[in-house]
Amino acid sequence: MSDLTPGGTSESGRGGVSWYEASARQRVRLLLDAGSFTEFVGPEQRETSPHLQVFDLPEQFDDGMVVGAGTLGGGAVLVAAQEGRFMGGAFGEVHGAKLTGLLRAARDLTSTPVLILFDTGGVRLQEANAGELAIAEIMRAVVEARHAGVTVLGLVGGRSGCFGGGGLIAGCCSALAVSEQGRIGVSGPEVIETNRGVEEFDSKDRPLVWRTTGGKHRRLIGGADAFADDTVDAFRACALDLLRTTGPLTLDTLRNEQARLRERLDRFGACADARDVWAKRGVDDAGAVPGLPADDFIALAGRVAEPSHDAR
């Protein structure tokens, strides 16, 4: 099925289409070369979650995960996209298994890159055990694929961000591209507030939430390798760029990551706020960072963010 059309956002050209607003299907179709996408186990096969009925919840024909193959800049890629509006993009049994299968194929093929379009709050509560195991299986499959030489890119810019186990999978990828809207973390702000109190983290303080978990902070602290404006075109450009620059996962890669993360803890471990991190990073006016337009921010990040290749 190469032409699944989402309801919601304009189909006229990918440039102006907001990544944040687009559906998973639309992101996939407009990210890849026109007409190149083929879906595996698509919605017409109705492989829905076997568990949502127990909770009297509606199913989605693709269980919120689109997987398939296509080309990007003429090169073959495998691609997976989460639909962040269906159950918050959360990992359930079927949802996760599709991505696991895709990554195992990549491992076997050894050279076809994989793009993961994250949009998830983490594990789907109603099938928590299945979702948790799916995440563990996906992480294993990512590492196996990368160990076999495959590049696995993560793109984060959807409304559910990339939280919980999704954040851990993102941390296993060869490289990440993120937009301002693309929040990455493990414990969401509401979860921290519920467990530790509003003094620890005020989830209603939106500027705080965004500067602690948002794309700009992740880029500046080294948690993401590229920053994209919120358009499909910008993500496409980032993906093409990152595909050229990433290598396989080796022991050296993890050694480098160990050093990179060690340095991060040493330098920023005592910072109370993201603005302190940015200032230490060398940003002159840390308070102005959230308001910077994408181009200006990309230029800034180019000057101060660490090159993190082969350290992830």
Place this chain on the structure above:
Amino acid sequence: MENLTYRHKAKTRAPGDKPLALVGVVASGNLEVLVERVLPDTDCEVAIATTAKGFGDVWAAVVSDFVERRSPGGLRLSINDGGARPDTVALRLSQAVRSLEEGR
């Protein structure tokens, strides 16, 4: 969940060449419509799974207007509904039929 199925006769075959399409997502106040060209050109079937119980009359009216306005002959439309309003349902049904016409 409530399951509803409506079968109608349609005046004409739905335009376009594509065998299937999907529009929308299942979320609160939203729905997905999977449309497949699998029936005789005179038939149309709409199958709904919805979280909102007891709205059969409204669904029947929406579906019947849709068949009259769009004449979706040959189509089976399968809906997963997260409690969408009728105007949203009507919009998605129209979007689904139109997306069978889109090129590529």
Place this chain on the structure above:
Amino acid sequence: MTLDEILQSLFPDGHDIARTDGLLSGSATMKGGAVAAVIGVEGRAPLGVDGALKLGGHVLDALERGGDAPVIVLVDSDSQRMSKRDELLGLNEFLAHLAKGLILADLRGRPTVGILYGHTAAGAFIATALATRVLVGLPGAEPEVMDLPSMARVTKLSVEVLTEKARSTPVFAPGLDNLARTGGVLETWDPSKPLADQLAAVLGRADTRDRRDALGKERGGRPKAADIAERVRELATRAG
């Protein structure tokens, strides 16, 4: 079993394991003389950026030293540490780093075995016990992806209703048995027999491929995952 009893029964030939701030790291002599690397979390400690980096470094050091001795991961933890500082510093990268180290160890011929002897939850679980080749449980272990009261809050169902639903499916409720039925835990060990023997038996027959989804299907807890993954794998392999 207490951690001391477990270590005694697992490594009767001795071990050198440091225990600080709820973290375990060190080495132990296996039956047959090989020296395994050991890491872990004890006392239901939460796993944050500092702990994950320390454990990850220990795994990488073991890999650096070479050989094919196993890496043993003992877990009695809280969830990931929930704090603004951890998130600010990028906890997801630290937990992923630890997990990648464990998975890479296995891929480089160092079998990894997770032993769940207490509690664990959420991100800490994924980064430790679930990143191993084989996960076994000891009776009384209480893995908990999501606790029922939290689930009740989100699903707006009462704990009683959830408990009732949990009788018909192992897919969402906490507990070792539920996790075993979904394929996450290979087996539960018998504490009355030497753990060293049971460890040796597991190492003798473990598959290097991730077969947890197939196990979940066999045991009826995850009816679809294995088949879906395999179908996608086949289609993608052909397309690629």
Place this chain on the structure above:
Amino acid sequence: MRDWSRDGTARDERVAAGRVLARGKAVHRDDAAKLLEALLKPGDRVCLEGDNQKQADLLAEALTRVDPAVVHDLHMVQSGVVLPEHLDVFESGIAKRLDYSYSGPQAARVARMLFGGKIELGAVHTYLELFARYFIDLTPHVALIAAVSADRDGNLYTGPNTEDTPTVVEATTFKNGVVVAQVNEIVDRVPRVDIPGDRVHFVVEAGRPFYVEPLFTRDPGAVTETQILTAMLAIKGIYAPYAVKRLNHGIGFNTAAIELLLPTYADRLGLKGEICTHWALNPHPTLIPAIESGWVEQIHSFGSEVGMDDYIRARPDVYFTGADGSLRSNRAFCQTAGLYACDMFIGSTLQIDLAGHSSTVTTSRVAGFGGAPNMGSDPRGRRHPSAPWLKAGREADPDAPAPLRRGRKLVVQIGETFGDGNVPLFVEKLDALNLAEKLDLELAPVMVYADDTTHIVTEEGVANLLLCRSPAEREQAIRGVAGYTEIGRGRDRAMVERLRARKVIQRPEDLGVDPLDADRSLLAARSVKDLVHWSGGLYAPPAKFRNW
């Protein structure tokens, strides 16, 4: 001999009692409750400035702390019942009777307290109506107002949110009343004098800004496709044919969508300069793209809006500003402007009945209507002609001789046939009537009366009620755009088709609008951040609207 200045003497006695706590006019905030105890007498009419946006929150809190044995049974006359404290004083018996206009966030509690007998209700007014009564029979004995700063003489700078203050002070001071102002700070020289000091008796320095609710900020990210469709229908079906230049918008998402479609969809229809040039409107952030695209000549405002101050300051050709550069708003004048100088009001409601009466009051929420009934009414005193007004008048009464035919103000209700939680917009009987029965009110709280309503826009089409010639036609015109609500499904299909032939009802296809084109990409801004970009970084949205 009759004493003709008893009220003045009483006022002087009150002021003298308050002076004990004051240095000059300044009273320390810790003494605010004591001051009120000194000034207030049981049964006084009190205006505790609760406007649509700004709130005299320190004085509201102080009033809850007065001794009910000393101060009780007050008659509150204030436009906005917004803060919890506004109702706390009724719980404790400090206040007893209430005349007001709007109670958005407290609407549910107002309803409970009305049913519980805790509040003796005077009436729910429009703003202009309540202001009018301040000068006739609801004149305050004491007014508790809010401003940004004061000097030692009591000259007040209200900041951009002038709102009701001049009206309240005018009615109080000049009729022997006492005025107490809370100010953020006392300064040597105020930026501009909004209220002359000789009208102010006491000043309390709060040391912090008064509370302002960002009521008029609509996040473009939340605008739906259906709302965009209704906006397209309104632009093509009403704005364009009537060439509406002078208008007021409500605060709903449908009208926000219209604002966001002006530089895109309406521009492509060639309507720039033809519509929407002169406004009675708060500084809506969603109007920024239209302003920046050169659509808007000028805007007069009821109040300001949080975060818009710097933008307004930089666009003095568009907004009314003082010598200091900041916005000068005035609710009374702007309401008058909306009534007499605008050709159209368009807004949303919660319920519309078969005659076309509409109300936002439900049995569980007594929200009041603020300015909508005033904006949304045909002013019988209007005498100046304009093209839209004359056209509407002609449609309503084509046979009358033109020189004697009144024009009509366009009063448009816009909405989706189903609202939040699938609640239908169209009903057989308004909840307002049920409420009136339950509370034994002489007048049901109707927001816009049927005979003022000229058009209804839903996603199903535009109904032009001016063209209806009988109550039956009117009912079917309403049913004909009521979608799949019970009202809509109960339509006489043949009659609806006849009305459609006469353009009483116009469907999207009749207007050349394809519902499938109703797409978020049509919006000039799709997020609050886009609005910031449009403003050149001058708009500073409140934190709760930030996604960055």
